[in-house]
Amino acid sequence: LRAAGVRHGDVVAWQAPNWHEVVLLYRACWRLGAIAGPIHHHAGPADVDRFLEVLHPRVWLPSDAIRGHGARYPELLGGEPVTIPAAQPHDLAAILFTSGSTGGPKAALHTQRGLAYKARVMAGAHQLTPADAILMPAPLAHVSGLLNAVLLPGVVPMRVNLMARWEPEAALATIDTAKITFMIGPPTFFVSLMETAGFRAERVASLRLVSSGGAGVT
Numbered sequence: 477l478r479a480a481g482v483r484h485g486d487v488v489a490w491q492a493p494n495w496h497e498v499v500l501l502y503r504a505c506w507r508l509g510a511i512a513g514p515i516h517h518h519a520g521p522a523d524v525d526r527f528l529e530v531l532h533p534r535v536w537l538p539s540d541a542i543r544g545h546g547a548r549y550p551e552l553l554g555g556e557p558v559t560i561p562a563a564q565p566h567d568l569a570a571i572l573f574t575s576g577s578t579g580g581p582k583a584a585l586h587t588q589r590g591l592a593y594k595a596r597v598m599a600g601a602h603q604l605t606p607a608d609a610i611l612m613p614a615p616l617a618h619v620s621g622l623l624n625a626v627l628l629p630g631v632v633p634m635r636v637n638l639m640a641r642w643e644p645e646a647a648l649a650t651i652d653t654a655k656i657t658f659m660i661g662p663p664t665f666f667v668s669l670m671e672t673a674g675f676r677a678e679r680v681a682s683l684r685l686v687s688s689g690g691a692g693v694t
Contacts (some may be wrong), residue, residue, distance in 0.1 A: 479555045482510050482534050484563075487571065489513035489533035491524060491617075492542050494625075494638040497549055498616045501537070502570075502626050506588070509563040510534075512570040514617035523581065527573055530583050565589035572619055586619075595627035602658065602685060604632045611647060611656040613639040613665060624660050644672040648679050655682040662690040
């Protein structure tokens with residue numbers, strides 16, 4: 477990113493599902509003191525154009541620039557390592573767009589200090605340890621995905637299993653085989669898990685904690 481012209485305070489924007497490359501892009505931005513500008517992978521062309529007008533990114537990576545024939549992302553990985561000052565606590569870390577449920581989507585600004593505080597609080601509130609493992613189906617362009625799949629493992633070194641899209645049966649298989657201990661998300665995730673034909677209590681025996689919100693929890 478540095479070789480691509482990204483400097484402190486610049487925005488790097490991308491649109492991709494929950495791929496591991498997204499985690500690396502977040503951390504690369506913060507190493508440079510740059511601002512991450514993720515765009516939800518389901519956002520349509522009109523919304524993407526509107527978001528890019530707000531972000532004015534120095535680098536823009538749509539999904540086919542991350543994975544696909546002639547993708548630019550592998551070239552970024554080939555850059556020379558650089559030693560530069562990292563981001564400061566008061567720097568902007570990320571710009572996340574809201575759902576637009578009360579009008580057009582709004583750009584919410586998150587500082588390094590604010591995100592770090594959230595991650596420390598969440599780690600303590602959920603008593604997470606390196607023995608825990610997270611399953612994350614929420615988009616990494618959403619604050620829930622960012623907080624719990626990107627930031628929390630920076631506070632507590634633990635495994636994260638990313639889901640590019642929500643599939644209840646695939647989630648059950650991952651919970652069982654990867655011994656997932658912690659999940660967070662709206663109730664619809666957990667209701668659909670229990671309604672899946674393959675659901676059995678022993679398949680989710682490793683789960684010690686579910687943190688849920690955003691809608692009524694029965």
